[in-house]
Amino acid sequence: MDGQRVTKPKDIRRRHTEAFKLALVERSLVPGASVAAIAQDAGINANLLFNWRRLHLQSLASAAAKDSCGPVLLPVTFVEPVAACAPSPAPPPPPAVTARAPLGTIEINVRGTVVRVRGPVDEASLRTVLRALVGAA
Structure with a gap:
């Protein structure tokens, strides 16, 4: 060059x-x-x-x-099954038709852990999951 x-x-x-x-x-x-x-x-x-x-x-x-020490265990309650010979109570009437929440997805990212909730979810269940995540963090 x-x-x-x-x-x-x-x-x-x-x-x-x-x-x-x-x-x-x-x-x-x-x-x-x-x-x-x-x-x-x-x-x-x-x-x-x-x-x-x-x-x-x-x-x-x-x-x-x-x-972290591994997965977090959630409390579980067992209910005794109703005896087969006992008369079963009449089924409750169907709930009144109420406005349903629109279907969708909630995605929560907590320190690298992703929680994805699809469809309708009651508030109490969602609160329980979030409390468990906060407790684990």
């Missing part, structure tokens, strides 16, 4: 220490904190700080999953 030397472009990306990243992530996780303002004060792009936050929260979730 006519004696010209081909050079590679310099890597102009800045390298940030883990302590710097962690300090910014912790500041951004404070309730009411503005990620954009924190990033601007530090002289970095807000998208970079959002990425660091996502990676930090994922590492916390995976560490929590490793530390």
Whole structure:
């Protein structure tokens, strides 16, 4: 090539220490904190700080999953079956037709665990599942 030397472009990306990243992530996780303002004060792009936050929260979730002691058991109540020779009570009248909730899906992500509820679900059951998830977290 006519004696010209081909050079590679310099890597102009800045390298940030883990302590710097962690300090910014912790500041951004404070309730009411503005990620954009924190990033601007530090002289970095807000998208970079959002990425660091996502990676930090994922590492916390995976560490929590490793530390968990396994599945959570829910209380169960057994009811004695009615004797076959006893007369069965008259069936209750059918419930009055009420407006049904539209069918849909609820998806809840709690620290990497996804709970998906499809179709109509009564409020008490959903509360029980959510309490169990909060207790496990």
